Amino acid sequence: MRREAGGRGDPIGLRGALADRLLVALIAAMALFAACAVAGQAAVSQLAQRWQQGANTAITVQIPNPSPARMEAALEALRALPAVREAREVDPARMAELLRPWLGDVAGLPLPGVIELRLADLAADPVLIGDKVAEAVPGAVTEAHGVFVARLAALARALSLAALGVVLLVAAVAASVVVIAVRAGIAARRDSVMVLHMLGAPDRDIARRFARRTSWLALLGGMLGVAVAIALLWALMQLAAPILPEIDWQDLPLPGLAAIPISAALIAWGATILSILLWLRRLP
């Protein structure tokens, strides 16, 4: 006796009704975008962290001939400024330690005193701060590279949030794609769905039949998209290797990437169940 292979699991005939290849391709494209966004978010987040550490000292002030009186005058002038949250003298021993790799033993050298500033407001103008301290202590030199780095770090954090936004947007688009595919599937198999309904199939049973199919296709699409993304990211890492020798494949956000196909399947499941149940509610 010849038996229909899909009879038990696919009475609605969804294998021919859901535009399988198109759905897999669209979900794969969404997964590729999401994977790039996740990888970008992870990279930018790491950079932001690194830059933020460098930006902890937003401004340094060098005081030539660092007598205790000059250092005290500089600290007093700086602490009086509202834009300065903290002004702290760098320990001369630590300075000598930092310079040792470049200058060797610096005990005999006339080094300037160094004051590290942490700003209350990163938008504060470092030139004005430099002018104030130079008024109090002639010859004082202000370096504000940290402000730039801090602003970069803030930008990186904003980019990181934007990447998360992209992931959410991609998820929403993927859900919409699934809903459109499901509606097309219902249109193509309306009679079969009606027959199941009138034979007494509960709504959730019909919805699950659609959801099993769409979530499987979304899982396939998600895996395909992530695989392509990993290949792309790998190629980018090879290109970046000469200037960033410390990065390797372990820097890829593998848990985040692995979560993409699973998330795609879950999104497809939820979007399908919801749209089918809403459609079936029109029936008595």
Next chain:
Amino acid sequence: MVRFGRVGLAYPNPQGDPGQAALRDVSFALGEGSFTWLLGPSGAGKSSVLRLMQAAIRPTSGVVSVLGTDIGQAERAALPALRRKIGVVHQEFRLLPHLSAWDNVALPLRLAGRTEAAVRQDVNEILDWLSLAAKAGRNPAELSGGEQQRIAIARAIITRPALLIADEPTSELDVFEARRLIALFAEMNRLGTAIVVATHSEDLPARHPARVITLSEGRIIDAP
């Protein structure tokens, strides 16, 4: 088993408002194991009566009670279980085109959660009874009209429903197949299934005498 009490039905128009009445003040009762012909010309309201009986629609007014369930008042979630107790044979068969005859017949049992072993036994048995075992693996498009009709009947009775509803079941069949179908209904009725058959043909009630309810323009004009 089935009771209609002053039932009115109006299908909604495209604006969602109640349209022209399809049934007016329809009342009757059917007992267990009964055989009933629902007679009337096209548009008389026969199909509307059958759709109410299978809980495909709800009445606009009055009471429709089927197998103890008030169709108008029942929770939506309660209706699938009721539908599984009713066998329905449609004029246009409504077989699933991508499934084999065997799987079409098996569908109600699978929806009821029966084990595959039990499904296999019951489906093979009923296909043998209807002389369709040799055609079990074919899709509906590969079967004649009479064979498709018998598959639809097999699907309707495979769960041994207490109530079997048939809407113009012989309209697509030749005389020989139509007689065979009515004999099948009579046999099922003898085994205890209540049967309601809607037809516009007066020959069929003449061939198998039973209670006749005659409808015209949405009203019962004759119901002994």
